[in-house]
Amino acid sequence: MNTGSQTRTSTDNWPEVEASCRRILGDRLCQFIDQVKKDPRPESHLIAVLHQVQAEFGYLGTSQLDAVAQLMQIPAAKVSGVASFYHYFRLEPRGRFVVNICFGTACYVKGADRVAEKFKTELGVNLGETSKDGMFTVEACRCLGMCALAPVITVGDDVWAQVTPDRVPSILEGYIARAKGS
Amino acid sequence: MKAAVRARFEELRSKAEAALAEARAAFRIRIQVGSATCENAAGATVVFEEFRKHIAASGRTDIGLHRTGCTGRCSREPIVTVFMPDSLPVKYQFVNRELVHKIFTSHVLGGHPLLEHVLDGPLTHLPRFKLLYCTSPRCCQLQRELWGHSPEELLRDLGIGPDLVQVYESSCLGACTPAQVGKLAHVLVQPEKTLYRLRSKDELREVLEKHLLQGQPVERLAVPGKTVGRKFLELYGDVAFFNRQTRVALRHNGVLDPTSIEEYFHYRGFEALATVLERDNPSWVIDQITRSRLRGRGGAGYPTGKKWAFAAASAEPVRYIICNADEGDPGAFMDRSMLESDPFNVIEGMIIGAFAIGASRGFVYVRAEYPLAVERIHNAIAACRDWGLLGEDILGSGFCFDIEVRLGAGAFVCGEETALIHSIEGERGQPRPRPPYPTERGLWDKPTVINNVETFANVPAIINYGPEWFARLGSEESGGTKVFALAGKVCHTGLVEVPMGTPLRDIVVGIGGGPPGGKRIKAVQTGGPAGGCIPESMLDLPVDFGTLTKAGSIMGSGGMIVMDETDCMVDIAKYFMEFTCDESCGKCTPCREGTKRMLEILDRITSGRGTLEDLGKLERLGRLIKKSSLCGLGRAAPNPVLSTLAHFRDEYVQHVTDKRCPAKKCKALIVYVIDPEKCVGCTVCARNCPVSCISGTRREPHVIDQSRCIKCGRCFEVCRFDAVKLT
Ligand SMILES: Cc1cc2nc3c(=O)[nH]c(=O)nc-3n(C[C@H](O)[C@H](O)[C@H](O)COP(=O)(O)O)c2cc1C
Ligand code: SF4
Ligand code: SF4
Ligand code: SF4
Ligand code: FES
Ligand code: FES
Numbered sequence: 077m078n079t080g081s082q083t084r085t086s087t088d089n090w091p092e093v094e095a096s097c098r099r100i101l102g103d104r105l106c107q108f109i110d111q112v113k114k115d116p117r118p119e120s121h122l123i124a125v126l127h128q129v130q131a132e133f134g135y136l137g138t139s140q141l142d143a144v145a146q147l148m149q150i151p152a153a154k155v156s157g158v159a160s161f162y163h164y165f166r167l168e169p170r171g172r173f174v175v176n177i178c179f180g181t182a183c184y185v186k187g188a189d190r191v192a193e194k195f196k197t198e199l200g201v202n203l204g205e206t207s208k209d210g211m212f213t214v215e216a217c218r219c220l221g222m223c224a225l226a227p228v229i230t231v232g233d234d235v236w237a238q239v240t241p242d243r244v245p246s247i248l249e250g251y252i253a254r255a256k257g258s
Numbered sequence: 259m260k261a262a263v264r265a266r267f268e269e270l271r272s273k274a275e276a277a278l279a280e281a282r283a284a285f286r287i288r289i290q291v292g293s294a295t296c297e298n299a300a301g302a303t304v305v306f307e308e309f310r311k312h313i314a315a316s317g318r319t320d321i322g323l324h325r326t327g328c329t330g331r332c333s334r335e336p337i338v339t340v341f342m343p344d345s346l347p348v349k350y351q352f353v354n355r356e357l358v359h360k361i362f363t364s365h366v367l368g369g370h371p372l373l374e375h376v377l378d379g380p381l382t383h384l385p386r387f388k389l390l391y392c393t394s395p396r397c398c399q400l401q402r403e404l405w406g407h408s409p410e411e412l413l414r415d416l417g418i419g420p421d422l423v424q425v426y427e428s429s430c431l432g433a434c435t436p437a438q439v440g441k442l443a444h445v446l447v448q449p450e451k452t453l454y455r456l457r458s459k460d461e462l463r464e465v466l467e468k469h470l471l472q473g474q475p476v477e478r479l480a481v482p483g484k485t486v487g488r489k490f491l492e493l494y495g496d497v498a499f500f501n502r503q504t505r506v507a508l509r510h511n512g513v514l515d516p517t518s519i520e521e522y523f524h525y526r527g528f529e530a531l532a533t534v535l536e537r538d539n540p541s542w543v544i545d546q547i548t549r550s551r552l553r554g555r556g557g558a559g560y561p562t563g564k565k566w567a568f569a570a571a572s573a574e575p576v577r578y579i580i581c582n583a584d585e586g587d588p589g590a591f592m593d594r595s596m597l598e599s600d601p602f603n604v605i606e607g608m609i610i611g612a613f614a615i616g617a618s619r620g621f622v623y624v625r626a627e628y629p630l631a632v633e634r635i636h637n638a639i640a641a642c643r644d645w646g647l648l649g650e651d652i653l654g655s656g657f658c659f660d661i662e663v664r665l666g667a668g669a670f671v672c673g674e675e676t677a678l679i680h681s682i683e684g685e686r687g688q689p690r691p692r693p694p695y696p697t698e699r700g701l702w703d704k705p706t707v708i709n710n711v712e713t714f715a716n717v718p719a720i721i722n723y724g725p726e727w728f729a730r731l732g733s734e735e736s737g738g739t740k741v742f743a744l745a746g747k748v749c750h751t752g753l754v755e756v757p758m759g760t761p762l763r764d765i766v767v768g769i770g771g772g773p774p775g776g777k778r779i780k781a782v783q784t785g786g787p788a789g790g791c792i793p794e795s796m797l798d799l800p801v802d803f804g805t806l807t808k809a810g811s812i813m814g815s816g817g818m819i820v821m822d823e824t825d826c827m828v829d830i831a832k833y834f835m836e837f838t839c840d841e842s843c844g845k846c847t848p849c850r851e852g853t854k855r856m857l858e859i860l861d862r863i864t865s866g867r868g869t870l871e872d873l874g875k876l877e878r879l880g881r882l883i884k885k886s887s888l889c890g891l892g893r894a895a896p897n898p899v900l901s902t903l904a905h906f907r908d909e910y911v912q913h914v915t916d917k918r919c920p921a922k923k924c925k926a927l928i929v930y931v932i933d934p935e936k937c938v939g940c941t942v943c944a945r946n947c948p949v950s951c952i953s954g955t956r957r958e959p960h961v962i963d964q965s966r967c968i969k970c971g972r973c974f975e976v977c978r979f980d981a982v983k984l985t
Contacts, residue, residue, distance in 0.1 A: 122684035164668030180588030182745035219588035224332030224751035235299035
C-alpha cells in the first residue's frame with residue numbers, strides 16, 4: 077500500500093534509526109506500538125498511538141512524531157497530517173497544569189466567557205497560551221459532557237463544576253500550592 | 259432453535275445470581291453512591307472514600323458499599339442511597355464529607371434518616387410505605403374511577419394517614435397491554451416492590467387495607483416479573499423529576515452497578531441476546547426492530563431496521579458494526595451517561611445488531627474527552643469476554659463476534675459516519691460523498707452499520723418487551739422514547755427520557771421546572787450546532803423528528819438548552835457559527851468559506867455595524883451552503899442562523915437599526931455607567947475592575963472611563979448599592 081515504508085525498511089541504517097526511535101519514545105510506548113503492529117491493519121491504530129504519546133510527553137513534538145512514523149512504517153507526512161487535524165492533539169509543549177474551559181453551548185449560556193476572562197487576566201495569557209512561569213496553559217474546549225453542571229472546567233484530570241469568576245483565584249492557588257508541595 | 263443457547267445462558271445467569279445472593283446475604287445494610295463523570299465532578303469520589311473509611315472504622319461487616327452510575331439528576335449530585343432492612347430506601351442529595359459523617363452515624367448506625375437532606379426534600383417524616391399509581395394513558399382512565407376525587411380522601415376514609423403511606427403519580431410502570439384501556443390500572447407498593455393490577459374499587463380497597471393496614475401483600479392481585487422501567491421507578495418514583503419520565507434506554511441508570519456483569523444479569527441482562535441466538539434467525543431480529551419503529555438516535559432518525567436489512571442483504575461476507583459514541587453536540591451528554599451507567603446494555607445491543615447483520619467485528623468509537631466512559635466500556639468488554647459473551651462461539655451458538663474501542667481526538671466532524679470511518683482507519687476524519695452509503699461500502703470498504711449509543715441501548719429492551727410495546731410507547735412517526743440532555747436556564751438540569759411526541763413544554767417546564775428566579779423562557783435550542791431555536795410561543799409542539807424539522811430545528815442527538823430573556827438570539831447564532839467554522843473540515847468550499855462569510859456578517863451585526871441588507875445576505879448564503887455542502891455538518895450549519903432569523907427577526911433588526919442588544923449580551927452595544935445618585939463611593943468596583951478604568955475618591959461618586967472599559971461586567975456584579983447600570 078505505501079511503498080515509502082517498504083523502501084525504508086530496506087535502507088542500510090534501519091537498525092540505528094530504529095534504535096534511536098525506540099530511545100525517543102521509551103519502552104512503554106514501543107511495547108504498545110509492537111502490540112498494534114500485530115493487527116492486520118496497524119495504521120488504523122495511529123490515533124491511539126498518538127494519544128499514548130501525548131499522555132506520556134504532554135504534547136506531540138516533531139521528534140516523537142517522526143519516531144512514530146518510522147516505527148509504525150507510516151509516511152511522516154501522514155502522521156503529522158493526522159496529528160494536526162485533530163484538536164485534541166497538541167503540537168507545542170504545555171504548562172504543568174492544563175486548564176480546559178468548556179465553551180459548549182450549556183457552559184456558554186451560563187457564562188463560560190466570563191470565567192475565561194478571569195483566567196486570562198489572572199494569568200496574563202490568551203486562550204491557548206501558557207503562563208510565563210510555565211505553570212498553567214489555558215485552553216478552550218467543546219463540551220465535557222457535564223453540561224448540567226455548567227460552567228465546567230478541567231485542570232489536568234480534575235473537573236470543576238459550576239465555576240464562577242470569583243472561584244478562579246482560589247482554584248489557581250490550590251494548584252500552585254500543590255506544585256510547591258511536590 | 260438452538261436449545262443449548264438457553265441452557266448456557268441459564269447457567270451463566272445462575273452463576274451471577276449466586277454471586278449476588280452471597281454478597282446481598284452478607285450485607286444487611288447497603289449504601290449506594292453515584293459514580294459517573296458528573297457525580298465525580300460534584301464530589302462523589304470523596305464521598306465514596308469517606309463511606310469506606312466510616313464502615314471500616316465502625317468494625318461492622320454487614321454494611322455494603324457499592325457504586326451505581328448517574329441517574330441524570332445532575333443538579334443535585336452527589337446522590338447517595340441508603341437501604342435499611344424493611345424500610346424504604348432513602349436518597350440523599352448534595353452529599354459531601356460532613357454529610358457522610360452525619361448520614362453514617364445518624365441513619366446507618368442510629369436508624370434515624372436525615373429528612374432535611376433527602377433528594378428533592380426536605381421530608382417531614384419517612385412513611386412506612388410508598389405507593390405509586392400509574393397515570394399514563396393506558397391506566398389513567400380507570401385510575402380516576404378507582405381513586406375517586408383524590409387519593410387523600412379515599413385514604414382518610416379508610417383511616418390511613420400520611421405517616422403510613424405517601425402516594426405519588428407515576429409514568430408507565432411497564433405492565434400494561436393494549437387491550438387494557440379502561441379495564442386495568444397499575445399500582446406499585448414500596449418497600450415490598452409489589453406491583454398490583456387492579457380492576458375495581460374493591461380490589462384497590464383490598465390492597466390498601468390488607469397491604470398497608472395489615473402489612474399483608476395481596477399475592478392474588480400482584481403482577482410477577484420484571485417489567486421495564488419498574489426497577490427505576492421502585493427506587494426513584496417518589497421524585498417528581500423522575501416519575502414523569504419513561505425510562506427505557508436509561509432504565510438501569512442509577513439502579514445497577516455499571517462495573518458488575520452479575521448485576522446486569524440480575525436485571526434481565528443478556529436475556530435478549532439469548533433469545534436472539536436461540537432463535538438463530540437474523541431476519542427475525544431485523545423484523546422485530548423494524549416493527550418497533552426504532553429510528554436512529556444519532557440525529558438523522560433513519561429507521562434502524564431498514565439500515566440493518568440493507569447490510570444483511572449485502573453479497574460481501576465481511577461486515578462491520580460500529581457504535582457511534584462521539585457525542586459531538588456541545589450540550590448533549592446522554593451517551594456518556596449510558597456508557598458510564600449501563601455499559602453492558604449498549605454492548606448487548608451491539609452484539610444483537612452484529613448477529614442481525616452478520617458482522618464478526620465491532621468498534622465503539624468514543625470521544626477522548628470521556629475517560630471514564632472509555633474505562634467502563636473497556637471493563638465491560640473484558641467482562642463479556644471472560645463470560646463467553648464476546649469472542650468465539652457466543653453462548654454456544656457458534657456465533658463469533660468481538661468489539662474494540664477506538665478513541666476520537668476532538669473533531670466534531672468525526673461524528674459524521676463517513677468521517678468516523680476514516681478516523682477508525684487512522685486517517686484524517688474527513689467525510690466523503692454518499693452514496694455509496696456505509697451499509698454498502700463502509701469501514702475498509704466493507705458493508706458497515708453505524709448506530710448511535712442510544713439506538714443500541716434500546717435494542718435489548720425491544721427484544722425483551724416486544725416491538726409492539728416499543729412502537730406503542732412512541733408516536734405515529736417513531737417508536738419508543740427519546741433522551742434529552744436538559745441544560746441552560748432551567749431549575750432541574752439533567753437527563754430526561756420521555757415518549758416520542760411529548761410536548762416540549764412538558765419537558766422544559768413540567769420536568770425541568772422552567773428558568774430559575776421566575777425568569778421567562780425565550781427559546782429552547784435543540785439539535786446543537788445543526789439545530790435551531792424554538793420560540794416560547796411554540797412550546798406546545800410535540801417533540802419528534804418531523805415536527806422539529808418543520809419548526810426549523812432538528813431533533814439531533816437530544817441536546818436541549820433552555821434560554822431566557824438574558825440570552826441574545828443573535829449572539830447564540832453567532833456562537834454556533836463560530837463553532838461550525840472551527841469544526842469545518844475544510845474539504846468543500848461552501849462550508850469552509852461560506853460559514854466564514856456568515857460569521858463575518860454576524861460579527862458586524864453584534865458589533866453594531868450591520869445593515870438591513872445583511873439579513874437578506876445571511877439568508878441567501880445560508881440557503882446556498884445548505885444546498886451545496888458535501889456532508890451534514892455544512893448542510894446543517896446555517897440552521898441556527900436561519901431559525902433565529904425566522905423566529906426572532908426583530909432582535910436582529912434592533913441590533914442593526916437601533917444599535918441595541920435587548921438581552922444586553924453583545925458587548926459592543928452595551929455601556930456600563932455609574933449612577934452618581936446611587937453611588938456611595940465605596941471603591942469596591944474600582945478595586946475589582948481588571949483594567950483599572952474606574953476612578954473616584956472614597957465616599958465620592960465614581961466614574962467609568964468608557965474608552966478603556968472592556969465591559970467585563972465585574973463592576974456591575976460587585977456593586978452592592980445597585981449603582982452600576984447597564985444600558
Ligand atoms: C457533523 C455531524 C456530526 C455527527 N455527530 C454524531 C454524533 O456525535 N453521534 C452520533 O451518534 N451521530 C452523529 N452524527 C450522525 C451520524 O452520521 C450517523 O447518522 C449516526 O451515527 C447513525 O446512527 P443512528 O442511525 O443510530 O442515528 C453526526 C452527523 C454529522 C453530519
Ligand atoms: S460540509 Fe464542511 S465538514 Fe462537511 S465535508 Fe464539506 S467542509 Fe468538511
Ligand atoms: S465593565 Fe469591567 S472594565 Fe468596564 S468598568 Fe466595569 S469592571 Fe471595569
Ligand atoms: S461599587 Fe457601587 S457604590 Fe461602590 S463605588 Fe462602585 S459604583 Fe459606587
Ligand atoms: S457544554 Fe460544557 S460540559 Fe457540556
Ligand atoms: S400505562 Fe400504566 S403501566 Fe403502562
